[in-house]
Amino acid sequence: MTSSNVRTERRGAVLEVTLDRPKANAIDTATSRELGEIFTAFRDDPELRVAIITGAGEKFFCPGWDLKAAAEGEAVDADYGKGGFGGLQELRGLNKPVIAAVNGIACGGGLELAISADIILAADHASFALPEIKSGTVADAATIKLPKRIPYHIAMELLYTGRWFDAQEAHRWGLVNRILPAAELMTAARAMAEELAAGPPLVFAAIKEIAREAEDMKFQDAMNRVTGSQFETVERLYRSEDQKEGARAFAEKRDPVWKGR
Structure with a gap:
């Protein structure tokens, strides 16, 4: 363009x-x-x-x-x-x-x-x-x-x-x-x-949302939002194929293949 x-x-x-x-x-x-x-x-x-x-x-x-x-x-x-x-x-x-x-x-x-x-x-x-x-x-x-x-x-x-x-x-x-x-x-x-x-896009998304939203929060308030399933990107990450792929790749001693889903 x-x-x-x-x-x-x-x-x-x-x-x-x-x-x-x-x-x-x-x-x-x-x-x-x-x-x-x-x-x-x-x-x-x-x-x-x-x-x-x-x-x-x-x-x-x-x-x-x-x-x-x-x-x-x-x-x-x-x-x-x-x-x-x-x-x-x-x-x-x-x-x-x-x-x-x-x-x-x-x-x-x-x-x-x-x-x-x-x-x-x-x-x-x-x-x-x-x-x-x-x-x-x-x-x-x-x-x-x-x-x-x-x-x-x-x-x-x-x-x-x-x-x-x-x-x-x-x-x-x-x-x-x-x-x-x-x-x-x-x-x-x-x-x-x-x-x-080449990195894990769902992890990057979670990092960025947490960092942005937590900027003006107290630490414990931000952690409570994470553990309380209140960050959409974190919940999407934990339900994703990529999260399972990361664990499998670590166990198999290979580089993970991230799909962003």
Whole structure:
């Protein structure tokens, strides 16, 4: 699938999603809605197991909201479509791994898009910021998520000042998993995606649902939901062929063959 704003490519069980909107890969409402449709289709396609989100070119991953579109009348609280801004950060039931391959500048809503992924790989020249404070607005999704991803005081400094920070600092605070030379970024992202795609999809789904739903729960409350059969993905896993296959493969000392059912 290809459009003027977003390119997608299926590579086996992996979906690559590339923002391709010169000059900076900024997201307007049309692009956000398109991304929402893409990630919804990814969520609902049983043949797809992992997604990679990246940007075209070497300078920009995504600077967030398209200020030129805003200047032409698009409202900051417009309808961004399924999944909210960028199609990913509010998409319900997305229980598959998503990798962000940050190939350049990721600021504002672009950084919010990246931290909506499960794993972040960054090119060594990538840079980050939440500059909304300087234009008198709030980075709402980042204000909710960032203090839960990195130390609270660091997150608040970044939100309060809007200052830029590089990939090395992002890695130091645990915001990105790995830093890679730019020429190796997509190779590494694809290798990781292939590794995950070969794994047990029902287990990944259970991990992602538990982690997401338990984020604001007390430990025992979350455990009670697991043992009380209140997580759909966990119950599906425990009733699945894959759960039996895992046990058989262990007993037979062979690699399991996961079917996702």
